Amino acid sequence: MRGQGGDLLRRRLRLIALALLLSVLSWPRSATAAPQPERAWEHARALVEDIGPRPAGSDAVARATDYVRARLLAEGLAIESIPVGTVVAPDIVVGGAVVIPSRTISVPDETLLVRLPDDAGATAPAILFMAHLDTVEGSPGAVDNGVAVGVLLELVRALVQAPSRPHPVMIAFTAAEEPGLAGARTLAQALPPGEVALAVSLDLVGAAGPLAFNGLSRALGRPWLERLSHAAAQAGIAVEAPLTHQVVSRALPQLERSDHGAFTERGVPAMHIFHRGPGQIYLEYHSPADTLAHVDAASQRAALAWVWALATDPAPLPSGAGPGATFLPIGGATLVPNGLLWTLELGALVVLVFALHAARRRTGPTAGRWRGAASFAGALVGAWLLAAAIEWTVGAASHHSQPWIHAPGRNAMTMVLATAALLTAACQPWLHEGRARAALPIAMVLAALPGAALLWFEIVELAWVPLAMALAIAALLRCDNGTRRALALGLALLPAWAVLDPLRLREASFHGFLGRGVPLSLLLAVVLLPCAFAWLHVLAAWRPSPALRRGALVLAGVLWLLQLLSGLLVAPRCSGEAWSRRGLACEQPAEAAAGVATTP
Numbered sequence: 001m002r003g004q005g006g007d008l009l010r011r012r013l014r015l016i017a018l019a020l021l022l023s024v025l026s027w028p029r030s031a032t033a034a035p036q037p038e039r040a041w042e043h044a045r046a047l048v049e050d051i052g053p054r055p056a057g058s059d060a061v062a063r064a065t066d067y068v069r070a071r072l073l074a075e076g077l078a079i080e081s082i083p084v085g086t087v088v089a090p091d092i093v094v095g096g097a098v099v100i101p102s103r104t105i106s107v108p109d110e111t112l113l114v115r116l117p118d119d120a121g122a123t124a125p126a127i128l129f130m131a132h133l134d135t136v137e138g139s140p141g142a143v144d145n146g147v148a149v150g151v152l153l154e155l156v157r158a159l160v161q162a163p164s165r166p167h168p169v170m171i172a173f174t175a176a177e178e179p180g181l182a183g184a185r186t187l188a189q190a191l192p193p194g195e196v197a198l199a200v201s202l203d204l205v206g207a208a209g210p211l212a213f214n215g216l217s218r219a220l221g222r223p224w225l226e227r228l229s230h231a232a233a234q235a236g237i238a239v240e241a242p243l244t245h246q247v248v249s250r251a252l253p254q255l256e257r258s259d260h261g262a263f264t265e266r267g268v269p270a271m272h273i274f275h276r277g278p279g280q281i282y283l284e285y286h287s288p289a290d291t292l293a294h295v296d297a298a299s300q301r302a303a304l305a306w307v308w309a310l311a312t313d314p315a316p317l318p319s320g321a322g323p324g325a326t327f328l329p330i331g332g333a334t335l336v337p338n339g340l341l342w343t344l345e346l347g348a349l350v351v352l353v354f355a356l357h358a359a360r361r362r363t364g365p366t367a368g369r370w371r372g373a374a375s376f377a378g379a380l381v382g383a384w385l386l387a388a389a390i391e392w393t394v395g396a397a398s399h400h401s402q403p404w405i406h407a408p409g410r411n412a413m414t415m416v417l418a419t420a421a422l423l424t425a426a427c428q429p430w431l432h433e434g435r436a437r438a439a440l441p442i443a444m445v446l447a448a449l450p451g452a453a454l455l456w457f458e459i460v461e462l463a464w465v466p467l468a469m470a471l472a473i474a475a476l477l478r479c480d481n482g483t484r485r486a487l488a489l490g491l492a493l494l495p496a497w498a499v500l501d502p503l504r505l506r507e508a509s510f511h512g513f514l515g516r517g518v519p520l521s522l523l524l525a526v527v528l529l530p531c532a533f534a535w536l537h538v539l540a541a542w543r544p545s546p547a548l549r550r551g552a553l554v555l556a557g558v559l560w561l562l563q564l565l566s567g568l569l570v571a572p573r574c575s576g577e578a579w580s581r582r583g584l585a586c587e588q589p590a591e592a593a594a595g596v597a598t599t600p
Contacts, residue, residue: 035158035308037301043071043150044206044300047133048140048292056134056176057107064133064149065110068173071153072114075160080113082183082190089180092254099255109134109175111183116159116169125197125317126168129155129307130184130259132177132203136286142295143275143282147206149173151304159311166314170196174259177203184259188266197317198224199270200310201260204285205303206295207277210238210332214245215260215272217253221322224269225335229327231313235305241327242276243498244508247462269321273306275299280503281510283588326461329498341460345451348467352448355474359441376439376536379426380529383419387521390560394567399576404520405509405584406573409502411520411563416528418559423535424544425553439536443473447492447530469495473534482541489534496527510584 047054047064054061072079084107092100115123131148135141152171159169175183184201201215213228232239248255253264260270275296276282284290324338395403404411447470454463472492479485498504500523508514544552572579574586 035154035304037154037297037304039157040147040150040154040300040304041297043153044142044146044295045150045292047146047149048142052140053138054133054135054141055137056105056109056179056182061109061134061175065112065173065175068112068133068149068153072112072156075157077114077116077156077160080115082111082113082186084109084111084175084182084186087176087180087182087185089182089185103180105176105179105182107176107179107182109183111175111187112173113187114156114171116156116165116171118165118168123168123170124195126170126195127311127317128170128172128191128196128199128263129311130172130174130187130199130201131205132174132183132259134176134178135290136178138288139286139290140288140292142290142292143206143277144204144285144290145177145202146292147295147300148202148204148303151202151205151300151307154304155307155311158308162312164312166312167197167317169311177259181257181259181262184262188262188268193266193268196263196268199260199263199268200307201258201270201272202274202303202307203258203272204274204282206300207275207282208296208299209276209278209280210240211299211302211306212245212274212276213239213241213271213327213333214274215249215256215258215264215270216241216246216327217256217264217270218250218324219264219267219269219321220271221318221320222325222335222337223318223320223322225325225327227313227315227318228271228310229333229335230315231306231310234309234313235302237302237305239306239333240276240329241333242280242507243327243329243461244504244513246326247459248513250461251457251459273303275303276507280507281584283585285585287585287588289588324460338460341464342455345455345460345463345467348464348471349448349452349455352444352467352470352474355477356441356444359444359477376423376533379423380419380532383422384521384525386422386560387415387419387524388519390564390567391519391521393564397568398572400572400574400579401517401576402509402519402579403567403572405506406587407502408505408520412500412502412524414559414563415521415524418556418563419524419532420535421552421556421559423532424539425549425556439533440473440476443530443533443537444470446533447473465495465498469493469530473530476534476537479541482538485538485541489531489538492531492534493528496531499527500524506584516580516583 046067051060051063051067054064069079084105086104086106089103089105091098091102115126117123129152131152132145133149135144140146152173156171159165172184172187174187177183188199211232216225229239253261256264256272258272258274260272263270277284282294284294325335326338326341327333328336391404395401447466449466451463451465451467451470454460454466469492472488472495475488475491476485479488505514505523509516574582578586
């Protein structure tokens with residue numbers, strides 16, 4: 001018995017020792033399977049600092065390609081090299097006009113592609129991750145695009161060592177993105193459509209701010225968008241999907257400027273992740289200042305965590321686009337089905353029709369109603385003409401076509417307050433409730449028409465903005481005193497903020513969505529015209545005293561004078577020549593961007 005007990009104990013000890021040995025032998029593999037940001041950072045450092053600027057067709061981009069090839073070979077991977085050769089980028093046409101003419105791109109560079117099969121050995125359909133290797137001339141290319149290349153190199157290593165891969169993954173390091181997506185175009189042509197379930201471009205990764213989704217074309221329906229959002233939740237990171245970018249990507253997909261655009265052209269679900277940077281724009285873009293000093297380590301970690309979560313999500317890949325959905329800027333990015341948006345927006349139009357009918361049937365004094373509205377409209381036109389004249393004078397004096405863009409919030413607030421004060425001072429001699437009543441239906445119609453037009457063109461993602469303004473203006477019908485009317489008007493101004501947010505205006509300018517000669521006075525006139533007419537309805541209840549009207553007139557004069565003097569005496573942050581050549585990138589120190597064309 002004692003001998004048998006000793007043998008049993010020895011066998012148990014041997015099993016325990018074997019289990020410990022196996023766990024120790026397997027530990028390095030499992031411990032290093034998860035992506036490590038430090039490794040990704042070292043890859044970015046090698047590209048940005050050891051190699052430096054990597055323009056297409058240069059020896060430097062060839063060294064960068066060799067660097068990436070060596071890392072992929074070290075993981076034991078088979079590499080497919082896809083030469084770029086000569087590529088013809090087609091005309092970019094918007095509204096029948098050619099905005100970017102066709103061009104021929106010829107470079108000796110090559111795109112590197114690796115395939116990582118799933119657990120069953122399948123290589124398709126796969127999620128394709130891409131990052132371009134090249135930079136513009138003279139730029140070290142940290143955020144554009146060394147950090148992204150480092151992230152994907154680390155993703156490759158982690159996926160190779162991962163104990164399980166639920167889906168096939170392809171990773172491409174593309175060539176000649178900057179001249180016109182040349183490497184991505186040859187890659188998209190080489191891969192049959194069925195091989196790519198989703199193409200994801202990593203470009204401008206590493207600036208400060210939440211991870212942003214871009215390029216969400218109509219090929220990406222609710223199932224794919226839910227998957228993108230779920231990956232962010234699994235990674236524990238904040239994401240955003242700028243509404244303007246979503247609208248442009250769906251209405252004008254031909255304008256996509258990152259590698260995913262080559263796949264969007266072919267109807268393949270594709271998108272782009274990036275970081276917008278401080279103030280929602282990365283001013284160091286395409287300049288010598290795009291160095292590792294401007295990279296936010298937290299943003300790099302977030303991008304790495306998100307691609308890892310998306311690649312290892314075990315849920316089945318969506319088989320089609322599915323119904324549409326939109327990320328609304330609520331709590332970062334809240335996904336809302338487009339069907340729900342259609343229902344709410346069409347319902348808003350029905351409510352507005354009934355509100356207009358109710359406004360027409362309201363009893364009360366009507367004498368001079370339309371004459372009063374016309375008088376108010378004349379005063380409003382005069383106020384905005386004055387604003388436009390001051391803006392033109394300032395621009396002519398500074399030889400700058402858009403000096404307000406460097407401080408849009410200050411300039412917009414001055415114009416709005418001065419206009420409101422001038423209207424308050426001007427309307428009293430003819431104002432009474434009956435005359436003011438015609439202004440409210442006019443305001444409702446002016447606010448609702450853009451929403452109806454957007455719905456007509458199926459831009460459901462943006463139609464809710466003017467329709468929400470129209471509903472808030474319609475609520476003035478139920479307000480029986482000036483304070484309540486003012487609160488309703490304040491609610492109507494909130495949707496306008498979605499368009500006139502100073503950061504959003506600067507971002508629209510930086511990306512070319514806003515023309516470089518558009519006057520601020522014109523923007524305010526178009527967006528705030530409905531609220532200006534509704535302001536008359538508030539004044540009709542307040543009935544400002546003569547003293548208040550005189551004070552409002554003085555305030556308007558002081559604000560207009562300050563606007564004029566500050567524009568004439570304070571030079572804008574950029575000269576007119578620098579602004580016309582480089583856009584908002586001119587706000588960088590001149591020595592940091594010498595000789596580099598940074599127009600997006």
